[in-house]
Amino acid sequence: MSVIKKVLIQQHVSLADKNWFKTGGKAELYAAPQDADEFSQSIVYARQNNKPITLLGEGANMLISDTGISGLVIHPAFKNITYKTKDDHVHVTADAGVSIHELIDSCLEHGALGLEEFSGIPGTVGGSVFINIHYFEFLLSNFITEATVINAVTGEFLMVNRDWFHFGYNYSTLHLASYYLVNATFKLKLAETPLEVAYAQGRRKEIIRHRVSRYPNSGTCGSFFRNFHPEEVTLESMGKKLIYVAYYLDKIGVKGALSCGDAVVSYQHANMLVNKGNAKTADIITVARTMQQKVFDAYGIVPQPECRLLGFSEYPLMR
Ligand SMILES: Cc1cc2nc3c(=O)[nH]c(=O)nc-3n(C[C@H](O)[C@H](O)[C@H](O)COP(=O)(O)OP(=O)(O)OC[C@H]3O[C@@H](n4cnc5c(N)ncnc54)[C@H](O)[C@@H]3O)c2cc1C
Numbered sequence: 001m002s003v004i005k006k007v008l009i010q011q012h013v014s015l016a017d018k019n020w021f022k023t024g025g026k027a028e029l030y031a032a033p034q035d036a037d038e039f040s041q042s043i044v045y046a047r048q049n050n051k052p053i054t055l056l057g058e059g060a061n062m063l064i065s066d067t068g069i070s071g072l073v074i075h076p077a078f079k080n081i082t083y084k085t086k087d088d089h090v091h092v093t094a095d096a097g098v099s100i101h102e103l104i105d106s107c108l109e110h111g112a113l114g115l116e117e118f119s120g121i122p123g124t125v126g127g128s129v130f131i132n133i134h135y136f137e138f139l140l141s142n143f144i145t146e147a148t149v150i151n152a153v154t155g156e157f158l159m160v161n162r163d164w165f166h167f168g169y170n171y172s173t174l175h176l177a178s179y180y181l182v183n184a185t186f187k188l189k190l191a192e193t194p195l196e197v198a199y200a201q202g203r204r205k206e207i208i209r210h211r212v213s214r215y216p217n218s219g220t221c222g223s224f225f226r227n228f229h230p231e232e233v234t235l236e237s238m239g240k241k242l243i244y245v246a247y248y249l250d251k252i253g254v255k256g257a258l259s260c261g262d263a264v265v266s267y268q269h270a271n272m273l274v275n276k277g278n279a280k281t282a283d284i285i286t287v288a289r290t291m292q293q294k295v296f297d298a299y300g301i302v303p304q305p306e307c308r309l310l311g312f313s314e315y316p317l318m319r
Contacts, residue, residue, distance in 0.1 A: 007031050007038040009045060015068060018075070019059025020122065020221055023281040024311065025068025027054075032077040036095075036148070036182050039076055040155035043180075046072040047153060054310060055180050057127030058099065061221050065311035066281045074180075076126055081106050085190060091145065093185045096126035100133070108201055111191035114143055119204040120211040122222075126181045130174045131306075132167050135207075141167035143186040149179035157182060170226055170306055216266045219275040224288060225249070226306035233301060245303050246271045252294045260286040285316045292318040 013030035016022055029051060033039040046053045052071035056062075076096040081103065084091045090112040094103050100123055104115050117138040121128070129147070133140045146161045158179065165172040174181060191197045211217070228243045235242040242248075249255070249270035256267030263283035266272040273284055288305070296302050302318050309316065 007033050007041045007045070009042070009072070013073070015056070015059070015064050015073065018056060019062055019064055020219070021059075021063055021275050021279075021281070021284065022219060023066070023275060023279060023284065024064025025066050027068060027073035028070045029072040030075070031072060032075045035078045036150070036157065039074065039078070039096075039150060039180075039182060040157070042072065042074050043150065043152065043155035046074075047155075053152060055126065055130075057096075057124035057130075058122055060122040061127060061131060061306070062308040062310050063221060063281055063284060063305075065309075065313075065316075067311060067313075069311040076124070076180075076182075080183075083110050083112065088190050088192075090188050090190050091185055092188055093183055094125045095183045096124060096181045098125045099123065100125065100128055104204060107188060108197060108204070111197055112188040113191055113196065113200050114188040115186065116200045116204040117207070119207040120217075122217075125184055129165070129181050129184050130172055131170055132165075132172050134169065139167070139169075141165065141172070143188060145185050145187045147184040148182040149174075150182050152178050152180060215269050216272055216274050219277075219279075220266070220272050221307040223271045224273045224305060224307050225271055225291075225303035228301065228303075233299075235299070248295050248299055248301075248303070249291060252291075252298055254291055254294065258287055258290060260284075260290075263287045265291070289317055 010030045013027045015024045015027055031042040033042050054069050054073045056073050056075045078095045079097045081094045081098055092107055092112055100118055100121055104119055107115050118133060118135055121133055121135060128140055144162050149158050149160055225245045227245050230241040230243055233241050233243060254265045255270040256265060258265045261283040262276040262279035264274050264276055265287060266274050273287055292302050305317060
């Protein structure tokens with residue numbers, strides 16, 4: 001006998017406690033599927049009821065409109081991690097709902113090395129594959145071999161390999177919203193000695209210590225604006241295009257100096273906006289627009305967000 005589980009769809013669920021900025025309105029409908037089948041049922045439910053779908057991980061890279069999100073917000077809440085060892089590697093498959101933090105801890109317990117370079121980055125596997133998280137020269141896509149994705153219309157599953165994602169800086173095929181991530185498999189090095197694991201654990205602690213001392217780690221989405229593409233800028237330093245948006249933001253002197261209500265530009269990092277307590281999304285947008293205007297006035301270019309803007313009827317920033 002097969003057991004058919006029904007996914008729970010809730011109405012008017014607050015999203016302000018489900019994202020890192022701690023702002024934004026409610027989801028018209030909300031589901032937190034506990035396994036891949038419930039994920040599929042949620043999609044089918046939305047399509048049958050003509051509701052748009054928005055995926056939500058930890059909300060560590062999004063700014064949600066004060067009016068909330070219409071349609072169904074799906075928060076994958078399944079968190080299995082499995083391990084297969086082959087020769088000197090481990091193939092680790094993690095569900096979309098696993099946090100990067102949990103994944104790294106579990107990998108190190110199993111002697112699987114490599115992902116510790118992403119220590120201290122908040123978010124789920126789903127959101128992290130979506131944006132292809134990066135830290136210095138490390139890209140998450142360097143470790144991915146295959147994945148299961150789900151069709152955003154039919155709810156059917158598809159096995160894909162790394163090439164399917166067309167990974168780039170801040171980019172994967174998931175941006176097209178035709179498929180969502182169900183799980184991803186990472187090929188990691190198998191530790192040969194306990195010393196190698198201890199070294200990786202030390203590196204993890206050091207990266208976190210470094211990040212905590214340098215960047216705000218609450219009430220923010222991390223970097224708000226993406227770096228420029230080389231063709232967008234003319235300024236050069238030592239023969240190389242100056243693509244780092246933080247350089248321009250530092251020059252215009254917004255760090256710790258610009259605010260609207262409780263929304264401020266961090267005093268630690270010019271590209272990080274922080275909700276000090278009671279900011280609204282509208283306050284964050286006001287600060288972000290002012291930053292764009294100032295960079296435009298000084299350099300003739302307009303920074304664009306890395307942070308995903310969700311639930312806005314019109315694009316709220318400068319293009
Ligand atoms: C303090 C701080 C520091 C940060 N530092 C870094 C850093 O060093 N490097 C870096 O790269 N990023 C950094 N970020 C950004 C953030 O950690 C990453 O973008 C992270 O991957 C977001 O994951 P999430 O689960 O919270 O995704 P969310 O913010 O919930 O979603 C992000 C996007 O992914 C989509 N999405 C979510 N789940 C799925 C899924 N299963 N299938 C398809 N689409 C999905 C959402 O619809 C949305 O468009 C930082 C953020 C913070 C708050």
